[in-house]
Amino acid sequence: MTTEQRGVESSAGTAVQGLPPDARRHALARFVEERTTAKLEAMAETFGVSIMTIHRDLDQLTKDGRLERIRGGARAIPRRFAERDVRLRRHMNSAQKDLLARTAAGLIPAGAIVCLDDSTTVGAMGRYIADRQPSTVFTHSLGLMGAVAQHPAIALVGLGGQYYSETDSFLGTVVVDQVRRIAADVVFVSTTALKNGALFHPDAEAALTKKAIIEVAERKVLLADTSKFESNGLYHVVDLEVFDDIVVEADLPAPHRARLERLGLTIHTAPAP
Structure with a gap:
């Protein structure tokens, strides 16, 4: 044979x-x-x-x-290094991340109050944010703070706390306390693993912070490239069913797409690179 x-x-x-x-x-x-x-x-x-x-x-x-x-x-x-070090993750799947970010940015209504997490996929939205004309951006990502600060027409609220160079962001209970005092129209989030109908992350502080920012927004949008499906993560963030929208790649396997449809998520497909 x-x-x-x-x-x-x-x-x-x-x-x-x-x-x-x-x-x-x-x-x-x-x-x-x-x-x-x-x-x-x-x-x-x-x-x-x-x-x-x-x-x-x-x-x-x-x-x-x-x-x-x-x-x-x-x-x-090694799994932990690949997931934590932002310098490495910004270069991984960069073309796919850019397409997901551009598609996700198209979901921002003009004048909206937007919350952005510290994932590198969401971080790629920084170059498209000004074109969507949100009124305010909340974020705990230091990189996104720098990107948004270049556009004075957008009010920037930085969520500070303990800084972690591995993620180039602020994480933990201090950030969570600040998040609970705000409200957003829409939040954009990504994570390292989607499995068993839920989001997971290898770091407890990051999982806690992501969960908090998801809870304060009226509309919740998840960005997920194909590599995140069935990957491993230690700490539960939230169940997938809490999201309203998910932005995925064009080549997402049919079984994964079918599961998302059964959860009632609105699926937005980024173009192929």
Whole structure:
């Protein structure tokens, strides 16, 4: 039986041969993450491409901060570092994050009071916020504070507390106390993991802060790229059913989309990169 006939599949059950380059690299990153380390030969055989193609893919994935090169193959970046360090996360899936952010920004009504969390996906909304003309922006992200401050027509309210350089934001009970004194028309949130109908995060302080800002807004919008579905997270944030809208990628698998539809969420699809 030939390789084509075998139809090699990943552990997620998705055929991984014959994929276009971007999709192959995404699947390759997941392949390595699931195994912690992987050899060049195993990757080439699984994906039905040459060793040189795998070398080029790994070069790009390393540049994007998704993998680390090792002798003869690649290894996954330790989960906690990949999820916490903002310098790394801003470069991961940057094209997808930008498309999700642009689509999400289109949901901001003119004159609205907007709350933005500290995720790098929501952070990408900073370049589109002025065009939507909100009256006020609340945020605990230091990066977003800098972006919004460039537009004096928008009132900026920074939520301060203990600063964490790993996330470039303020987190914890001091921020939560401030959040409980405000009200917003719409909040935009993302997180590291969506599983079993809920949002999860690996950090307790971040989970607490996200939960607080979600609760103060009348309309709740979630941004989620495909990699967040069925990922792992330690601390429960909120159930998915509390959201009104979710912004997802065009290639979100049908089973995930069907679950979102059953929850009654309005699904907004970002264009393909």
